[in-house]
Amino acid sequence: MKKFLTIRRPDDWHLHLRDGAMLAAVAPHSAAFGRAIIMPNLVPPVVTGDQARAYRDRILSALPEGAALQPLMTLYLTETTDPADVVASHRDGVISAVKLYPAGATTNSASGVTDFNKVRPVLEAMAEAGVPLCVHGEVTDPEIDIFDREAVFIDRVLDPLRRATPGLRVVMEHITTSDGVAYVRDNAAGGAMGGTITTHHLVINRNAILAGGIRPHYYCLPVAKRETHRLALREAAMSGQGPFFLGTDSAPHPDTAKLQPCGCAGCFTAPNTMAILAEIFAQEGRLDQLEAFTSLNGPAFYGVAPNEDRLRLTRHDEPVRFPEQIDAGGERVTVFDPGFDLFWQMESA
Numbered sequence: 001m002k003k004f005l006t007i008r009r010p011d012d013w014h015l016h017l018r019d020g021a022m023l024a025a026v027a028p029h030s031a032a033f034g035r036a037i038i039m040p041n042l043v044p045p046v047v048t049g050d051q052a053r054a055y056r057d058r059i060l061s062a063l064p065e066g067a068a069l070q071p072l073m074t075l076y077l078t079e080t081t082d083p084a085d086v087v088a089s090h091r092d093g094v095i096s097a098v099k100l101y102p103a104g105a106t107t108n109s110a111s112g113v114t115d116f117n118k119v120r121p122v123l124e125a126m127a128e129a130g131v132p133l134c135v136h137g138e139v140t141d142p143e144i145d146i147f148d149r150e151a152v153f154i155d156r157v158l159d160p161l162r163r164a165t166p167g168l169r170v171v172m173e174h175i176t177t178s179d180g181v182a183y184v185r186d187n188a189a190g191g192a193m194g195g196t197i198t199t200h201h202l203v204i205n206r207n208a209i210l211a212g213g214i215r216p217h218y219y220c221l222p223v224a225k226r227e228t229h230r231l232a233l234r235e236a237a238m239s240g241q242g243p244f245f246l247g248t249d250s251a252p253h254p255d256t257a258k259l260q261p262c263g264c265a266g267c268f269t270a271p272n273t274m275a276i277l278a279e280i281f282a283q284e285g286r287l288d289q290l291e292a293f294t295s296l297n298g299p300a301f302y303g304v305a306p307n308e309d310r311l312r313l314t315r316h317d318e319p320v321r322f323p324e325q326i327d328a329g330g331e332r333v334t335v336f337d338p339g340f341d342l343f344w345q346m347e348s349a
């Protein structure tokens, strides 16, 4: 096995940095990424260009001196989003994409979209101006089984929406099913679609959450599915194919919010994401595809150059220790535990 691997600096195309004390605590853990698409689901959400600009400034202030990270901002799509603000914010380089949350689908999504007809003018303006739409792809219909909500979303919402808005470029975020993989792959021609894949969905299936006791730290949305789906995600991520790229969906919550009778969704993977990815790509003998997944395919979709500088991953003989928890303003936040030892460590090359 290789002892060193040098790759273009990775980017994270789906990241939650939160705000305030949590932002200050978690931002340094993503500082070695080149760029990150920053999710807008704050309370209240980031809905205007001015708010995105102000949030970007708060992120930059929270990053340590010399951090590589360049935050790429998004707007949270609501039924009252102003198309002109979206187009102008994108033109001025304030935002890189718009995020669609079906109302009620996930953490802080209450202001999301219920009536898709109401956002049609925004989507049409985005298609025209080339602003990508990032989508949390789950239906919210309580009749639909939670494990089916992604597949049903594709048929009922995503495909009709894409057909009704020709030219709209869509990223299906945090895909968790073979249905998601197939839909992205089948519709990726000409850069029409991309799909982000998280670190944790490459590691766990639904047994990790439910078998032998309930484990709230493995609960996220979309919820991890059965093993066949995890294998489809691994194959997509390790295929090197263009439409699939890393979006960690690192989503920190205080343990006091996770460890509850009704605990919230999200896995905090920022501190050990690259070590986990190197480990699992190495397990499958696919280390040669890691750079495509973390550093090349995402920039190609977003129409930006790959990062110029490089990162070195070193494989140690002894396991590398990562913190099990971090402190965020007096609250504990648990770091995702992949359930196996990690031997890789990253440093600038």
Ligand SMILES: NC(=O)N[C@@H](CC(=O)O)C(=O)O
Residues within 6 Å of the ligand: 016, 041, 106, 107, 136, 219, 220, 221, 222, 249, 251, 252, 265, 266, 267
């Ligand atoms: N993924 C999650 O489980 N949670 C995310 C929201 C999201 O990305 O859906 C969060 O903001 O906590």
Ligand SMILES: [Zn+2]
Residues within 6 Å of the ligand: 106, 136, 173, 174, 221, 222
């Ligand atoms: Zn989501």
Ligand SMILES: [Zn+2]
Residues within 6 Å of the ligand: 014, 015, 016, 039, 249, 251
């Ligand atoms: Zn997310």
